[in-house]
Amino acid sequence: MDIPRSFTIRESGHRIHNPLDGTKVALLGEVLRLTPGSHMLDLACGSGEMLCTWARDHGLTGTGVDLSATFLAGAKARAAELGVADRVGFVHGDAAGHVADEPVDIAACIGAAWIGDGVPGTVDLLRRNLRPGGLLLIGHPFWRLDPPDQAAVEGSHATSRDEYLPLPELVEQFGGLGCDVVEMVLADQDSWDRYAAAQWLNTRRWLDENPDDELAPAMRAELDTEPARYVRYQREYLGWGVFALMDR
Template sequence: MDIPRIFTIRESGHRIHNPFDDAKLAALGAALRLEPGARVLDLACGSGEMLCTWARDHDLTGTGVDLSTAFVAGARARAVELGVADRVRFEHGDAAGHVADEPVDVAACLGATWVGGGVPGTVDLLRRSLRPGGLLLVGHPYWRLDPPDDATARACLMEGRDALHPLTGLLEQFGELGCDVVEMVLADQDGWDRYAAAQWLTTRRWLDEHPDDELADRLRAELRAEPVRHARYQREYLGWGVFALMDR
């Protein structure tokens, strides 16, 4: 049980697997005003940067769950590096349907709402682990600019224009799910650049080391096309943010 190897190759140099940088992640942690000792569940945690840095900076405890063996190994190593291995733990497993053994103060899913089949299902899934009065964190894309057609949406790696809301529509959706939006931190275009462009260098170096790998031709084609696609579409049309929610 693991994610496709191509994703691990592209993002093997990433500590944060979304368009946030260190400063945005730290700003989010500070904005939530979490008490020392707060318990956090992070579904599809990637390389564990949120849990590890927040444990260091805010004295939190927590559990991360991710399907990637490589990312979980990286998260465990990062916890040791930051001296928080006694406060956070990382499980290799499918985050879809995962519920904490005991209620947590913060239940998070940043950029992987597929675990609940979309935003509504993910909110419901996170609720199952949350104590009364706790915080839900959902990281999700939205249309920064309205794409003119479905082809543009697909170039942003979405199924079509209807796959996402604009920011106002996403905020309204959270309200319709019975949540108050109590904080949000949004990525910017520089964050998209760091997330996307870092993959290009990682990919090129991997190709230089593995020229005959079965994925090499596919990744060479991606490397030729991705900078233009990113600049023309993803960078212009796609927004991304983390939204803190509380049940009404």
């Protein structure tokens, strides 16, 4: 049970597997006014950077769940590096359907709404883990600009225009699910660049070291086209943010 190896290759140098950079992750922790001793569940936590740094900076405890054994090894190493290994733990498993033994103060899914088959199902899954009055965090894409054609849609890694909503409609969707939007931190083009462009360097270095790997032709073809596709489409049309919600 693991994620596709191509994803691990692309993001092998990443601590944060989404378009928020470290400064924005820190900002999110600050604006949420996190309370020491609060317990957080991070579903599809990746390399655990948010959980580990918030444990260090805000005194949280918590658990991260992810399918990637590689990323979780990095998360455990990061927890030890930051001196929080006694306060955070990581579970190798499928975050879809995961329900904690006890309700938590903060339930998060940052950039992996497929675990609930979309935003409504992911909000419902997070609610099942949350104590009354707790914070629900969801990271999700939205259209910055209306894509003019199917090429722009597919160039933004979507299959159809309906796959994402414009930002106002996404915020309205949260309201329709019975949530108050109480904070948000959005990626900007620079933090998108840091996320996307780092994948190209990771891929190139992997190709140099593994020219005979069975994945090498596909990764080579991806690197040939991905930078231009990103700057032509995704950078212009697709936004991304983390939204803090509370049940009404």
